[in-house]
Amino acid sequence: MHTNYILLAIIALAVIPIFLWVYLLISEWIASHTNRRAASILRPWFWILPAISLLVVFLVYPVINTIILSFMDSRSENFVGLKNYIYIFTDPNMLIVLRNNLLWLVFFTAACLVLGLVIAVLSDRVRYESVAKAAIFLPMAISFVAAGVIWRFMYEYRPAGSTQIGTVNAILTTLLPNFEPRAWLFDRSTNNAALIVVGIWMWTGFAMVILSAGLKGISVDVLEAARIDGAGEVAIFFKIILPLMMPTITVVATTLIINVLKVFDIVYVMTNGNLGTEVIANRMYKEMFNYRNYGRASAIATLLLFAIIPVMIMNIKRFNAEEGNE
Numbered sequence: 001m002h003t004n005y006i007l008l009a010i011i012a013l014a015v016i017p018i019f020l021w022v023y024l025l026i027s028e029w030i031a032s033h034t035n036r037r038a039a040s041i042l043r044p045w046f047w048i049l050p051a052i053s054l055l056v057v058f059l060v061y062p063v064i065n066t067i068i069l070s071f072m073d074s075r076s077e078n079f080v081g082l083k084n085y086i087y088i089f090t091d092p093n094m095l096i097v098l099r100n101n102l103l104w105l106v107f108f109t110a111a112c113l114v115l116g117l118v119i120a121v122l123s124d125r126v127r128y129e130s131v132a133k134a135a136i137f138l139p140m141a142i143s144f145v146a147a148g149v150i151w152r153f154m155y156e157y158r159p160a161g162s163t164q165i166g167t168v169n170a171i172l173t174t175l176l177p178n179f180e181p182r183a184w185l186f187d188r189s190t191n192n193a194a195l196i197v198v199g200i201w202m203w204t205g206f207a208m209v210i211l212s213a214g215l216k217g218i219s220v221d222v223l224e225a226a227r228i229d230g231a232g233e234v235a236i237f238f239k240i241i242l243p244l245m246m247p248t249i250t251v252v253a254t255t256l257i258i259n260v261l262k263v264f265d266i267v268y269v270m271t272n273g274n275l276g277t278e279v280i281a282n283r284m285y286k287e288m289f290n291y292r293n294y295g296r297a298s299a300i301a302t303l304l305l306f307a308i309i310p311v312m313i314m315n316i317k318r319f320n321a322e323e324g325n326e
Helices: 002-032 036-069 083-090 092-123 129-141 144-154 167-175 191-216 220-228 233-244 246-261 265-270 280-290 294-325
Strands: none
Touching (some): 002 036, 144 167, 144 191, 191 246, 246 294
């Protein structure tokens, strides 16, 4: 069985380059045997056609097929109309999922932006800037799965009176003698916040790096002129730095929003969505692979797609507007 897969992979690796080579030879032969005007029109399309074909096969077709399946039943056999979408917005468990994604959207995005901006501004004023930024950015080098495993140990719980092996409970019980250890991931009042903290820990470095680059782009002369005029550092930050950095902040915010809407790894590794921590991507996975309800899974995937599209369009429009201004 494994041998067949290996042979199939070898054949695919050999056939695809040969096919493309033959295709380009034929395309160039056709272009060279037409007049110059026709060749100038045909040649770009000949070269771009393989890429367009791949996009249609691996991107456009799956999207269209998923949308179609979202109107079908669990076995993708019978048309059920909007039943799957009604389920998403009326089922109590799905409402919890949507609430959790809203919590992630608000608190994760806001915390990453605020912390990233504060760290970027403060680190810009110290001599060990590169070291400080490297330390904050380091979690981005870790996979989400690894981060989930690390923080599961961090949140580990032992009953009061026992030696706490979880870092969070150990630190808090040491600093606060009367602190009662908590099962952060099993307590419904804290588990979502605990997961969001992991996401913030990972993505603050990304926000900091991009915002720091935007901060470096602000002219030093503008800041010095404000200081000469008697403006304090707080006034300079809110009246000069923040307005000038709004385009960069918008880019970071939209990137964070897109990523937080499809958050999956952290939740899957740490709680698997149990105890009221499910998010949209995690629920989609369960509907697809655990419950085998392809209609609901497709509807959730479609909802996720249409939630991300407006953010992407807004970002593209803003980018085009900036390009036009330049």
